Amino acid sequence: MADHRIIAAGLTRQKYRGLVYGIAGLAILGLLAGFVLDQHFAGTIIYLLGAWTAGGIAVLAPMLSEATLQDERDWELHNRASGILIGVTMLIGLSMLPALYVLDAGSYIEITGTVSGVIFTLSALFLLYGVCLGIAKRRI
Numbered sequence: 001m002a003d004h005r006i007i008a009a010g011l012t013r014q015k016y017r018g019l020v021y022g023i024a025g026l027a028i029l030g031l032l033a034g035f036v037l038d039q040h041f042a043g044t045i046i047y048l049l050g051a052w053t054a055g056g057i058a059v060l061a062p063m064l065s066e067a068t069l070q071d072e073r074d075w076e077l078h079n080r081a082s083g084i085l086i087g088v089t090m091l092i093g094l095s096m097l098p099a100l101y102v103l104d105a106g107s108y109i110e111i112t113g114t115v116s117g118v119i120f121t122l123s124a125l126f127l128l129y130g131v132c133l134g135i136a137k138r139r140i
Contacts, residue, residue: 016061016069023054086129093122 027050034043062069097119103109111119 011061011065011067011069013067013069016057016065016067020054020058020061023050023057027051027054086126089122089125093126 027047030046030050031043034040034046037043100109100111100115104111
């Protein structure tokens with residue numbers, strides 16, 4: 001069986017990060033340029049190609065390279081950032097959503113489609129987090 005690690009030979013941690021962030025940055029610029037130039041479809045295609053390419057490199061390069069592209073510091077930082085994101089979102093959601101529903105029921109405010117979309121998105125985020133946490137627990 002062939003060793004696929006030679007594909008990423010010579011890839012350093014700095015080149016890896018520069019490549020992933022560079023492609024992602026170009027993808028975002030392509031999306032913005034498409035918006036500014038009224039070429040929404042072309043901008044979207046550029047963005048999607050760049051995002052999938054950067055994501056693919058971010059996932060596959062550490063598996064295919066002999067160099068250490070990610071270590072425990074990266075995982076610790078990722079875990080801390082994820083925990084802070086979920087905690088802040090939970091704090092804002094739990095402190096505001098019940099009040100919004102009570103005010104809506106009393107006809108003081110109206111929950112618009114946009115607000116309903118945000119509530120749905122946050123709910124989906126927490127459900128997905130719970131599923132991912134369950135998968136992670138089973139794998140450990």
